[in-house]
Amino acid sequence: MSISESDHSSPTVATTATENTRSTSIRSTFKAQSAIESLSSIITTVPDSPNPSSSLLNDPEIASQICSLIRQADAGAGNDNLCRWLYDTFQSTDPQLQLVVLRFLPILGGVYLSRVTLRKPLAGFEAVLLALYAHETTSRSGQSMTVNVPDISHPSIYHESNTVKNNATNLNLAVISPSLEPHGTVRSTKRARIVGVALELYYSKISQLPVASKIDFCEFCEAWASGGDNDQQDSSVSSNGEGLELDQRERMRIPLSWELVQPILRILGHCLMGPNQKKNKKLFDAASCACKSLYRRCLHDINPKAMLATGSLLSLAKLSSDSQNDDIDYTEIRMTNAISL
Structure with a gap:
């Protein structure tokens, strides 16, 4: 290829890339607009917005209406229009619309886990959860998620050693998420x-989700762990209405297996020590309360693995909280006229 041909090909490639980006943006906007039109038949008010995807993700009025529908007593059935909308929206394969569905996962999962013991039909909730599970199974090809953990029984590269290295022990793989099997239904096991x-x-998309969604998650975590035990003393002098509310919280106490505790701790860790946690005290306080309730629950259940993980997270959160109020730089050399002997 001559120099002149190479010079002419570069603008062509750039133009093609620009056209592809524009086409993708148009398709994404069209899907978001279709999702809003479908949602308008389910909720009462859908504000107009030049950016439909951002409106669905961040608009507090839309979020409030959707959360109210999910919390209704008859929500989650197989003919639930909102669950069908969430399912179809996630299956659109548009990344921005999938974020919208993930934004409501804390409240959907929280209501589902709290009501599943009541033996009510919740096929609508389960369809959405299965769609998320299938998406993750496909993206990971069913493989487990592992990390390499250093083997402290072997010297590091900075130390001399006369021992012969055994290649079989060089890699220590820790499984943080086991392999995935396809599931068409939600069985109790x-x-x-x-x-x-x-x-x-x-958790993999948590940095792109609004703070309100994370606060919802923290509140449900606290309810899952404590089930209202923290309010037990107040319930003895409460009115009938407050007593019913406490009974509802008692039903929210759920079994916490390691399969649930592990991702819960990752999300709480982000809420406690994420890049923006210093700017949002409400999120930090909600995550701290959830973590404390979870730690008390682990002590009650005598779960050593969860106790160690939750206790470590609480210690890290305390260090992070103390550092917010500590402006002293201990590495700085202070200038003073006093001579110390």
Whole structure:
């Protein structure tokens, strides 16, 4: 190829890339607009916005209406229009619309886990959770998620050693998420795993989700762990209405297997020590309360693995909180006229 031909090909490639980006943006906007039109038949008010995807993700009025529908007593059935909308929206394969569905995962998963013991039909909720699980299974090709952990029984590269290296022990693989199997229904023995994988997907996108969604998650975590035990003393002097509310919180106490605790701790860790946690005290406080309730629950259940993980997270959160109020730089050399002997 001559120099002149190479010079002419570069603008052509750039133009093609620009056209592809523009075409993708148009398709994404069209899908978001279609999703809003479908949602308008389910909720009462849908504000107009030049950016439909951002409106669905961040608009507090839309979020409030959707959360109210999910919390209704008859929500989650197989003929639930909102669940069908969430399912279809996630299956659109548009990344921005999939974020919208993940934004409501804390409240959907929270209501589902709290009501599943009541033996009510919740096929609508389960369809959405299975869609998230299937997406994660496909993206990971069913493989497990592992990390390399250093083997402290061997010297590091900075130390001399006369021992012969054994290549078989060089790699220590820690499985942080086991391999995934396809599931078409939610069985009681696989429920925690399916919801846990959905939470893993939520965690992978957590930096793009609004703070309100994370606060919802923290509040449900506290309810899952404590079930209203923290309010037990107040319930003895409460009115009938408040007593019913406490009974509802008692039903929210759920079994916490390691399949649920592990992704829960990752999400709480982000809420406690994420890049923006110093700017949002409400999120930090909600995550701190959830972590404390979870730690008390682990002590009650005598779960050593969860106790160690939750206690470590609490210690890190305390260090992070103390550092916010500590402006002293201990590496700085202070200038003073006093001579110290």
